[in-house]
Amino acid sequence: MKNWLPPTIKLALRKKRIPIFIFIVCAVLSCVLSFHKKHETAIMVMGGLLEAQCINCEEFLESNAVDFETYFRPSKLPVLNNKILSQEFLNENYDKKPEEISLPASLTDSPDNTILNYFSILRDAANPVVGRSAGCGTIGDAMAPYPISYQLLSAPFQKNLPYSDYVKTYENILHINLIKYHQVPMEAPQENMVRYFVEIETIEGSAKDTGVFAYYYGFIDLEKEENQYKISDIHYFGENFLCAPYHGWQWEAEGNVQIRYGEWCKLIKGDIRKSQKDYTIRIEFDGTDGYQYCIVFFQLTNGTDLEVAQYRKISGGSWRPIFIDLEECLENNKKTLQ
CATH class of the missing domain: 3.10.450 (Nuclear Transport Factor 2; Chain: A,)
Known part of the structure; x- marks a missing residue:
């Protein structure tokens, strides 16, 4: 599973030694966190494995040119997942099981279309949980889009991630905006496979009954099945807004x-x-x-x-x-x- 990682992230995940210039306290904390991580089960979110960010506690390089406010600002980019399916299509497939849904071939006839349509289908999906709320009444299209989006996953991916588990990974995800996507090289290129970088903006519920924004970036692999590109793997990383301003070159x-x-x-x-x-x-x-x-x-x-x-x-x-x-x-x- 290491091949999906970009070089610098793979390096940080593989490093076994900590440079001597890191503060002793960070070294101790890193050891403790590493110990606990080995004993935790994998956490999944939005159909993908949520990876730990490669964060070290190096002392930040002093520079008068650094604008710390840069790291605190949310995205102002336009929403890209705007290929919304018709209400008629949603109504036709309402309450159907994933295997009962037949998708138009045009949704997955190219890698770009698969990425855009996948997140467009999920844009107004919502899986609220008790105790963490946002909005009022029914949110968006509620659970209706999930059986449709699940059909954009490859057969092996679906086998490893049953539909009930897939839906569970979307708990407390109430809205998704795709704000960046771009094809990137694979470390070990494979025939009929491509990899995309994505960045998404989500609205999630909170215990304070207020919606909060959370940002994730990730890497999505797509595999060509006959003439269709299906999603074969997803890995996300949560974005931290309070690390870079204070730590790390x-x-x-x-x-x-x-x-x-x-x-x-x-x-x-x-x-x-x-x-x-x-x-x-x-x-x-x-x-x-x-x-x-x-x-x-x-x-x-x-x-x-x-x-x-x-x-x-x-x-x-x-x-x-x-x-x-x-x-x-x-x-x-x-x-x-x-």
């Missing part, structure tokens, strides 16, 4: 590249070059091995930069996806210092 793309690819891998020659369009950040640099490199980040709603791809320029000027083992770089760097 890894949240900022330029510093991330300088430390990981420069200090750890000794791969950067000269200055790095940064460009940004919308939420996509590209960091390019000349390598000490004679190649040119590009590291791609997506900027999340909580203001942090998430690495999603690594590229090396090949002859002819095109970029080829690669996967640099950052953990190996770190270990080699430690050996050099010893």
Whole structure:
């Protein structure tokens, strides 16, 4: 299950040692949390496995240029999952079991359509729980969309996640807005499979009878079944709005590249070059091995930069996806210092 992870997240999850410059108290807390995590059962949300974020307690690099308010602002991006199915289609399939529902082929005839339609179907779905409320009366389309969205999952995924369990993962999720999605490379490419990055904005109930916004980013794998693209795996990460402003260099793309690819891998020659369009950040640099490199980040709603791809320029000027083992770089760097 490690192949779905982007390089920096995989590195953080695989690291077994904690750098000596981390505060002792963070090291102790990390050990305690690690111990408890091994004894916890997996938590699922919205049909996917909810992963722990790779958060270390490094001291934040002091800089007068850092705008801390960036990390506290919610998204102002437009909602993308607006391909709402007709009320007639919902009425026709109301109260049907998932296996009794026949979907139009157009919903899943391309990876983009599958992603957009999946979240469009779920946009107004709501599975409230007692003691955590928001809104009044019936919320949106209530439970009606879940049997339909379940049919966009691949057969093996449905086998591993029965419908009753699938619906349970949506407890207290009362509204979903898709605000970002983009295809990303797979570490181990597989025939007839593609991977997408997504970021979603949810409205969830609370014990105070007020709706609260929560943000998740994740990676969704889609598998081609005949001529249809079905969802074969989902992994989400909850976004933390109070970590990056106070801890960690890894949240900022330029510093991330300088430390990981420069200090750890000794791969950067000269200055790095940064460009940004919308939420996509590209960091390019000349390598000490004679190649040119590009590291791609997506900027999340909580203001942090998430690495999603690594590229090396090949002859002819095109970029080829690669996967640099950052953990190996770190270990080699430690050996050099010893």
